[in-house]
Each structure stands twice: as C-alpha cells, then as structure tokens.
Amino acid sequence: MNRIVKNTRLSENVFRMAIKAPEIAAKRKAGQFVVIMTEEKGERIPLTIVDSDREKGTVTIIFQVVGKTTMCLAAMKEGENLFAVLGPLGMPTEMENFGTTVVVGGGVGIGVAYPIIKALKEAGNKVIAITGARSKDILILEDEIQEICDRLIVSTDDGSYGVHGFVTNVLQDLIESGEIINRVFAIGPVPMMKFLCEVTRPYKIRTIVSLNPIMVDATGMCGACRVAVGGKTKFACVDGPEFDGHDVDFDLLTNRLRMYNDEEEEARKGCRCNE
Amino acid sequence: MSKKEKIPRQDMPEQDPKVRAKNFNEVPLGYTEEQAVLEAKRCIQCKKPLCIAGCPVDVDIPGFIKSIAEEDFIGAALKLKETNALPAICGRVCPQEDQCEKVCVLGKKGEPVAIGRLERFAADYERESGNIMIPDVAPPTGKKVAVVGAGPAGLTIAGDLVKLGHDVTVFEALHKAGGVLIYGIPEFRLPKSIVDAEVDYLEKLGVKIVVNAAIGRVKTVDELFEEGFDAVFLGVGAGAPVFMNIPGENLSGIYSANEYLTRSNLMKAYRFPEYDTPIVRGKNVVVIGGGNVAMDSVRTALRLGADNAYIIYRRTEVEMPARTEEVHHAKEEGVQFKLLTNPVEYTGNENGWVTGMKCLRMELGEPDESGRRRPVPIKDSEFIIDVDTVVVAVGAMANPLVASTTPGLEINRWDYIVANEETGETSRKGVYAGGDIVTGSATVILAMGAGRNSARAIDEYLK
Numbered sequence: 001m002n003r004i005v006k007n008t009r010l011s012e013n014v015f016r017m018a019i020k021a022p023e024i025a026a027k028r029k030a031g032q033f034v035v036i037m038t039e040e041k042g043e044r045i046p047l048t049i050v051d052s053d054r055e056k057g058t059v060t061i062i063f064q065v066v067g068k069t070t071m072c073l074a075a076m077k078e079g080e081n082l083f084a085v086l087g088p089l090g091m092p093t094e095m096e097n098f099g100t101t102v103v104v105g106g107g108v109g110i111g112v113a114y115p116i117i118k119a120l121k122e123a124g125n126k127v128i129a130i131t132g133a134r135s136k137d138i139l140i141l142e143d144e145i146q147e148i149c150d151r152l153i154v155s156t157d158d159g160s161y162g163v164h165g166f167v168t169n170v171l172q173d174l175i176e177s178g179e180i181i182n183r184v185f186a187i188g189p190v191p192m193m194k195f196l197c198e199v200t201r202p203y204k205i206r207t208i209v210s211l212n213p214i215m216v217d218a219t220g221m222c223g224a225c226r227v228a229v230g231g232k233t234k235f236a237c238v239d240g241p242e243f244d245g246h247d248v249d250f251d252l253l254t255n256r257l258r259m260y261n262d263e264e265e266e267a268r269k270g271c272r273c274n275e
Numbered sequence: 276m277s278k279k280e281k282i283p284r285q286d287m288p289e290q291d292p293k294v295r296a297k298n299f300n301e302v303p304l305g306y307t308e309e310q311a312v313l314e315a316k317r318c319i320q321c322k323k324p325l326c327i328a329g330c331p332v333d334v335d336i337p338g339f340i341k342s343i344a345e346e347d348f349i350g351a352a353l354k355l356k357e358t359n360a361l362p363a364i365c366g367r368v369c370p371q372e373d374q375c376e377k378v379c380v381l382g383k384k385g386e387p388v389a390i391g392r393l394e395r396f397a398a399d400y401e402r403e404s405g406n407i408m409i410p411d412v413a414p415p416t417g418k419k420v421a422v423v424g425a426g427p428a429g430l431t432i433a434g435d436l437v438k439l440g441h442d443v444t445v446f447e448a449l450h451k452a453g454g455v456l457i458y459g460i461p462e463f464r465l466p467k468s469i470v471d472a473e474v475d476y477l478e479k480l481g482v483k484i485v486v487n488a489a490i491g492r493v494k495t496v497d498e499l500f501e502e503g504f505d506a507v508f509l510g511v512g513a514g515a516p517v518f519m520n521i522p523g524e525n526l527s528g529i530y531s532a533n534e535y536l537t538r539s540n541l542m543k544a545y546r547f548p549e550y551d552t553p554i555v556r557g558k559n560v561v562v563i564g565g566g567n568v569a570m571d572s573v574r575t576a577l578r579l580g581a582d583n584a585y586i587i588y589r590r591t592e593v594e595m596p597a598r599t600e601e602v603h604h605a606k607e608e609g610v611q612f613k614l615l616t617n618p619v620e621y622t623g624n625e626n627g628w629v630t631g632m633k634c635l636r637m638e639l640g641e642p643d644e645s646g647r648r649r650p651v652p653i654k655d656s657e658f659i660i661d662v663d664t665v666v667v668a669v670g671a672m673a674n675p676l677v678a679s680t681t682p683g684l685e686i687n688r689w690d691y692i693v694a695n696e697e698t699g700e701t702s703r704k705g706v707y708a709g710g711d712i713v714t715g716s717a718t719v720i721l722a723m724g725a726g727r728n729s730a731r732a733i734d735e736y737l738k
Binding site: 042083222227238 | 486675
C-alpha cells in the first residue's frame, strides 16, 4: 500500500500525483517508470516517474485520464492508498554530456520529458525544450520546464498560445536555423514520435523515443510490451522504454496499443469513480 | 493380506467434462473420507519403502497413509507437514506418476497407491477443518535471511528457515505471493484460495513477505547484505518467455503463455469486467507446445469461450512433456490435437491482428540430444490454420534481472545461476539459489526440494 500525498489537476484531463514510496524515490533515475494498481481488482499500468523527493520519500507521476484505471486514479484523494506501486522499472535514460540536446514533449508526454530535461542539464548539456499541445488550456509544466532548460519553445496546434503549429514544425525550423543538435529526445503520442523521427532522420541526428506499450508484469516476464526495434523484438519494460526512434516500428506499436480497445471502452463505461 | 490387495485404486470424482470446459472451478473434486480410508488401506506399509526415495522432499509416505487408514486425518496432515510445507499444492500438481507412485510396489503387478490423491485429501481435510496447527518454532537465532521470489522454492525455504528460528523476509516482484502457483497454474487445477492459505500459514509461522519488490531494481543483492541480511536465497524462477522468432509473431492476438496465463490467473481477466484486466476471448485459439503450460493455456482458452482450441505440437503425443492426466483432461474437454505440426509464419489483417498460421507437417527422424526423435519437416506439406488467438507455450528462460545486478554471481550460457546441486551454494559467499533459475523450467516439487536443500545449507552456514 502506498499513500497518495498529493493529487493535483494540471489541465482538464491531466493530473500530477505524489506518492509515498521512499525506496523507489531513493533509487530511481530519469527515464524509469513505476507500475501501479489502484485496487486489488485493478489493472497494472506503467507510468513514468516524473520527479522524486528523497527527503519526503515521494515519487511524482503525471497521467492523462484515458481509461478506467486513470479515471479511478484521478478520483483518488490525498491520504488514500494505492494498492500497489512497483519500481523503479526499465532502463534509465542513457545520460552524458552530449552537447546540445533538444527534448520534445507532446501532450501528457511533456511530463515524461521533464525528468530527462532535468537529468540532461545536470549532466552538463545545453537543453532546448519544445513542448506542444492541441491548445493552450491543455499545455502543462511551462513554468517548471522554463526553470530548468536553456530555452523553451512552446507550440499549440490551434495557435492559441506560442508558436502556431506542430512540434515537428518547430523542430524542423530549429534544425534549419543552423542550430547544431547532438541528440533529440521525443516523447508524446505515437504519431508525433513517428513524425519527429522522420524530421531528424535526414540529418542523422540520433533521436531517442520513450515507448508506452501495454504491459502486465513489467519485469520481463510476459512479453506483452514487445516492440520491434531495428527488426528485432525487444521488451519495452526491461530493454526500454527508450529506444533509438529511427529503428522503431511505430505502426506495430500503434496496432498493439489498440488490442483491447473494445474492452477498454467497456471498462470505462462501467467505471463509477466519477459519481 | 490378500484381502487388502483386492481393494481397487479409488477413482477421484471429477466435474463432468462438458460442464467444466465452461467454468474455472477445480476439475477433480477430491476423495470422500470413505474413499480415502479405502485407498489408504491398499498401502502394504513396506518395511523399506521405495516411495520415500521417489519423493524430492522425503515425505514419510507410509506414515501419513497409515494415519489416514486409521482415520486420523489431522495426524496425517501433520505428518506431511513435517517435511512438506505445501502438501495441498503438491497433492494437486506433483507428477506423482514419475516419482513416488512410479516406484510403489503395488504398481509392479497392478496399480500403485494413489499417494497424490491421499496427500491432497489429508491437507484439504486439515485446511477445511479450520484447525490448522502452527508448530513451535525454534528460539530466535538473530540471523536474517532474505529470500528472493515467493514461488515454490522460496516459500519452502522460508518455512524451513523460520522454523529453525531465523528471521526470514521474502521479496516478491508481483503484488501477490505464490510465483507460478499464482500466475501460472490455473484455478481449475489449483484453486488460488489454497495457495493463499499456504502463504497465510507461512506468515503465521513468522515469515515476512514483501510484495511489489523487484530485487535487482529497487535494491540489489549487495544492498540486502548492507541492510543486515546474513544470507540470501535466489528462487526467482525461469520467468522469461520464449518466442519462436518466426515472421508475424508480434501481431495482435499472439501471446506468450506467461502473458496469457498471468492475465487469466494473477489478474483474473477471466472475470473481466469485474476485474479490470482484459484478455482476448478468441474463437479459434491455437496453443503451441506440448507441456503442462500448453495444456493449462489451451484449457483456459476453452473456458474463455473458444469454439476451437488446438494444441499444435511438432512431435507426437508420446514425446509430450505434459502429464498424461493433463493431456487426458484436455482431450475430454474437447481440445483438438494437431500433432507433428510446426508453425512457420503468421499472417494478419489490415489492423495487424493475426488471422492465419502457416504450418508444416513433420515426421520423426533420428533421436536428438534430448533422446527424443527429432521432428523433421515434410517437404511441400504447408497448410494454413485460421486463427484469431495464439499462445506460444514452447518454454521459458531465465530472467536476468537479479543475476545481471549481482557482480560475481556465476551464470551459465543460458543465464541460469550456477549453484551446487546439494546445497544451492553459488559463486558468491552467502548467496544460494534453487528452483528453475538453476535447473531451467522444471516442476513445483523439484523447486521445493531445492529450497529444502538450501535451507539445510543456509542453516549450517549461519551457525
């Protein structure tokens, strides 16, 4: 059982939650994740660790309400307990001073980008952050990221804030402006990551993506999270979740993420958390 | 004496195959008291019992059977528990036909004593009586032992060491203790309430169980020593799935047996949407493999509503590693066996969902290194099976999570931990290992035997 220390709404569907988990807080590194269960009959879902506080013994997650588990999670209150929190899982982000790095976060992926930006800065990198969302009201973490990166470019699809356009356009412009970029990190919806990789491919800029396939145990036991990288099957839970985006088969990932669409819809309809 | 031998081996009542193929309740229903006593009276109480030598944990088989024959059922259970911490489980899932019952003297002329069924009866009787005796444990030794993995090996060693007065903590990565007993073996073969009861019993003995703790991630073996543990036992199992690496294997609808069974058993996906975890309820389900895990998977598929549930196996029934009883149960329930058949490729639809499985017919050639005749493809024998769900149950391999984070721990070329067969000692002082992570995929009882052996060795080491 892990106590919820805080649950804050960041936008209509996105929440930030601090959870008591001292051992995970002490050990976790950027890029790693936890598996949580809200209750005994619940599903095991992976969520990236966004931040941790060793002194308070807490880890922070940011999640978007998409299915039953995240609906229940959003409805949980400070002081309540999660049934299970397992972690830290996955390989940490490969971290060194690469030089100039660009971290692109889209939608709720901005939350996943945050710890990578922080770790890159600590490793001595120049970090340019690009964050994007459909519109201004669902854009998250602007101040927090502004504080830790060298430069932040914000974009919205509808032009309601920052640059009018997609993060792919922003990255393209940045590259064309002559900025020498040593490494790109791209985190967000699958189509966004796929297209960002196509932006960097002609320039041969190594682009790391963080994948979010369906997982069950998340310790390498089941293979639910298998992805194809460079033609080889990898388990995102233990071999990833970060991979070289130029080698990832995004179409396979998209298909496998849809495997339980009908069941997820049924579970969502049966959820009574918001009543 | 001759009168005794005339009692026939008592059959155990079972759920009707047509009924049970649609539910997850346990298949065999257990002996009645009358049947158990009759069966127990068949035992001729050999002076030099071969059956004990056939048991990996040296259960006093004639002893507990004698108690049953005398209608002292609780006494029988206590006798069992002297050497076997998990009798209700062993009575159900041990391959008795290859162990104790194989060497039973009665088996030479007729049928051996039904040792497994009697073991189950005595353990169930005690549990259902609600009168579970908690034996005295030795005074505290002040020594701390960490057990990694709450499966059969880990639970056995934890029980043994706690009884000797050691302070035992079991670390389990999943949210529930039991290992393969919980995530692997289905409810219809081993009700989870029985595993829960056995775990509960260990906790009453004083074993501490920490779930949601993935050793190798949240802490390493070295950190366990730094925390004050005096010895560490690694019983992490062979928990990584094996795939066949054939084209199309990542299509949606294709599972490893580990995933399929974990969803159904641990996460209770068969009760979706009461439980949140979903599972594909396929209509045409193929399970690849011939072991117990394959049988568990295909019988699960039937219960989830499959119209056609197939076993595809590249050799013949004779070479199948599954227990005869499990193959028999599967057939009774309507599983279709396609033997001497091997998949080579999958095809899918526009959504990336598997629709077909291309197979080759095989014939048996010369024996291979396992001594079994090697299956050889027959030329131009390709054919397609229509499928919407596939479960790959062709084996398991070592999960490197612990070994890869424990410097100096010797592993072999398949990533299994190198350990002394008698004691479980590894290349690291104070670190012991046993069960599937040492032997590769084997049985519950062999893992328990390894746990038992390491318990003795660790107790010696801590003196």
